[in-house]
Amino acid sequence: xxxxxxxxxxxxxxxxxxxxxxxxxxxxxxxxxxxxxxxxxxxxxxxxxxxxxxxxxxxxxxxxxxxxxxxxxxxxxxxxxxxxxxxxxxxxxxxxxxxxxxxx
Amino acid sequence: xxxxxxxxxxxxxxxxxxxxxxxxxxxxxxxxxxxxxxxxxxxxxxxxxxxxxxxxxxxxxxxxxxxxxxxxxxxxxxxxxxxxxxxxxxxxxxxxxxxxxxxxxxxxxxxxxxxxxxxxxxxxxxxxxxxxxxxxxxxxxxxxxxxxxxxxxxxxxxxxxxxxxxxxx
Numbered sequence: 001x002x003x004x005x006x007x008x009x010x011x012x013x014x015x016x017x018x019x020x021x022x023x024x025x026x027x028x029x030x031x032x033x034x035x036x037x038x039x040x041x042x043x044x045x046x047x048x049x050x051x052x053x054x055x056x057x058x059x060x061x062x063x064x065x066x067x068x069x070x071x072x073x074x075x076x077x078x079x080x081x082x083x084x085x086x087x088x089x090x091x092x093x094x095x096x097x098x099x100x101x102x103x104x
Numbered sequence: 105x106x107x108x109x110x111x112x113x114x115x116x117x118x119x120x121x122x123x124x125x126x127x128x129x130x131x132x133x134x135x136x137x138x139x140x141x142x143x144x145x146x147x148x149x150x151x152x153x154x155x156x157x158x159x160x161x162x163x164x165x166x167x168x169x170x171x172x173x174x175x176x177x178x179x180x181x182x183x184x185x186x187x188x189x190x191x192x193x194x195x196x197x198x199x200x201x202x203x204x205x206x207x208x209x210x211x212x213x214x215x216x217x218x219x220x221x222x223x224x225x226x227x228x229x230x231x232x233x234x235x236x237x238x239x240x241x242x243x244x245x246x247x248x249x250x251x252x253x254x255x256x257x258x259x260x261x262x263x264x265x266x267x268x269x270x271x272x273x
Contacts, residue, residue, distance in 0.1 A: 023233040024107050051235040055256065088271040093229070093253070094118035096269055100251060101197060101225065103122050 021053035030085035036062045039070055061085045108203040109137040111231060113144045114273040125156035127193050131164035131205045162186050166204035182208040194222040201229045202241045214248055229253040232273050
C-alpha cells in the first residue's frame with residue numbers, strides 16, 4: 001500500500017474511512033461521500049494541518065478522535081449524524097478572475 | 105508541490121481558453137507535479153485542441169519549517185532563476201496558491217513592474233487547508249498581490265483586504 005499512485009479505487013469501494021488529519025486525505029474521502037473518522041496525532045499539535053480537520057469537525061462533516069479514543073469513537077459513532085460535504089466551486093473563481101482581467 | 109498542484113489545477117478547471125498559453129513554474133525537487141499537470145493539459149486538449157502550455161523548474165525556495173534567515177538566502181538564490189524566466193515569459197497574470205516557489209516568481213514580477221518592463225496582475229489564492237492562519241507565502245503576498253483570495257470566513261475577518269468567494273477548489 002505504501003506507495004500506490006492513487007487510493008481512488010480503494011476509496012471508491014470503502015464504506016468508512018479512518019485517516020490522519022492531512023488535508024488531501026480528508027478532502028479526497030469527503031468528496032467521494034465517504035464517512036470519515038479523523039485521527040489526530042497529538043505529537044503534531046502545532047501543525048497547521050489540524051486547522052482543516054478541526055473546521056470539518058465543527059461543521060459536522062467528520063468525526064475526530066485521537067489514537068487512544070479511536071475504538072470508543074468507532075463503537076459509539078452515529079454515521080447518519082454526519083453532514084454531506086458539498087463540492088468546491090471553481091466556477092465562482094473563474095467568474096471572479098474574468099472580471100479582474102477584463103474578460104466579461 | 106503535491107497538494108498545491110492539485111488545488112491550482114482545480115482552480116484552472118473552469119477557466120476559459122482565453123487564459124492561454126499557460127506557463128507552469130514549479131520546484132526542481134518536485135517529482136509529482138509534472139505528471140499531474142500533463143494529465144490535466146492532456147484532458148483539456150480534448151476540448152480545446154489548440155491549448156498551449158509550458159513547464160519550467162526553478163530551485164526550491166524553502167523547505168518545510170526552514171528558518172527565516174536561511175529562507176531569505178534560498179529565496180534569493182531561486183530569484184537568480186525566476187527573474188530571467190519571468191522576464192522571458194512576461195506574464196499578464198500570475199496565479200499562485202502558496203508553495204514557497206511562488207514567492208521568487210512574484211517578487212520577480214513586481215520588480216519587472218517597478219522597472220516599467222511589464223505590469224503583471226498577481227492573484228493569490230490561499231490553500232483550502234488554511235482556515236485560521238495564513239501560510240508564510242500568504243503573509244508576504246497579502247501585501248504584494250493585486251487580489252488575495254481566502255477560502256474560509258475567519259481569514260476574511262482577519263485579513264480585510266482579502267476576497268472571500270467560499271470554497272473554490
